[in-house]
Amino acid sequence: MSMNFLPEDAVTVLAAVALDLVLGDPRRLPHPVVAIGKMISSLEGGLRRVFGNLRAAGVVLLLVTVGVSYGAAALLLYGAALISPAAAFVAGVYLAWVSLAARSLHVESAKVAQALKRGDLPGARLALSYIVGRETAGLDEPEIVRGAVETVAENTGDGVIAPLFYLMLGGPPLAIAYKAVNTLDSMVGYKNERYLEFGWASARFDDLANYIPARLTGLLMVLAAPFCALSGSGAWRIMRRDGRNHSSPNSGYPEAAAAGALGVRLGGANRYFGRVVEKPTIGDPAVPLTLAAYSGVVRLMYGSELLLVLLCLVAMAFR
Structure with a gap:
């Protein structure tokens, strides 16, 4: 796969996006992210034993995981190309497809909304607990909606726009390498006693x-908001004002753009392991947090993804 964005690359991207939008994550097929997760789990114990310095062990874990992931994807494409161009195309589309997560993000977050529509608060809390790290017991409907909106907004960045960005930049191997980085962070990037040092490099x-990609996501949300019946000016204003109101150096930008587009306030108090953590607020409470906000952020996610695809195709046409 060429490092340049050529016509055959455009077809691969379009096919992958279409498959993700229609079918979602192919969980019944061999999945590179599952293999990456198993590799991380198998390497962790050995690296901890071999290296006395946990940061050094974590650096090795990062280098090996990302290197093997990129190399395996590139080798698969090379081997498929030796068989036929069609085999190489299918392999490239599959690797690109599994790197995207828009449909899965929608499906999993929609379980929260569906429970709320039924008036099933316990069911909504349970569904939310599967997609957020905070404690969900006792949350009322606005707080449940806030959790769902924050999750969709944040993961639009690292689950949709970022892999698509790297796919367009360096083809399927670079997209898979990014998924390896993302998987490492989700598995060892915690700031607790076990992973503070070992997961430092991955985080x-x-x-x-x-x-x-996070800042690109925010800009795409600003541009997509008017086409999603949301406020583009609000998205731009709040992203500029509150984009840094987050413990992550990146997550605040898509969350702030989404909050501004929706006219809602995100952030605030969350409970983790029995302890209340006060986070900076993002956005202004112009409208209440209802299911309308959830529907709006889902539209914003899809709108941002499709806008990025369109912009890249237009740029390619001019080239």
């Missing part, structure tokens, strides 16, 4: 990998 590299 920092994930921040670096998402630096441009």
Whole structure:
């Protein structure tokens, strides 16, 4: 796969996006992200034993995981190309497809909304607990909606726009390498006693990998908002004002753009492991947090993704 965005690359991207939008994550097929997760789990114990310095062990874990992931994807494409161009195309589309998560994000978050529509608060809390890290017991409907909106907004960046960005930049191998970085952060990037040192490199590299995509996501949300019956000016104003109101150097930008587009306030108090953590607020409470806000952020996610695809196709046409 060429490092340049050529016509055959455009077809691969379009096919992958279409498959993700229609079918979602192919969980019944061999999945590179599952294999990456198993590799991380198998390496962790050995690296901890071999290296006395946990940061050094974490650096090795990062390098090996990302290197093997990129190399395996590139090798698969090379081997498929030896068989036939059609095999190479199918392999490239599959790797690109599994790197995207828009449909899965929608499906999993929609379970929260569906429970709320039924008036099933316990069911909504349970569904939310599967997609957020905070405690959900006792949350009322606005707080449940806030959790769902924040999750969709944040994951639009690292689950949709970022892999698409790297797919367009360097083809399927770079998209899979990004998924390896993202998986490392989700597995070892915690700031607790076990992973504070061992996961340091993975967490920092994930921040670096998402630096441009997070800000790109915010801008795409600003541009897509008017086409989604939302406020583009509000998205721009709140992103500029509150984009840094987050513990993550990146997550605040898509969350702030979404909050401004929706006219809602995100952030605030969350409970983790029995302890209440007060987070900076993002946005202004112009309208209440209802299911309308959830529907709006889902539209914003799809609108941002499709806008990025369109912009890249237009740029390619001019080239």
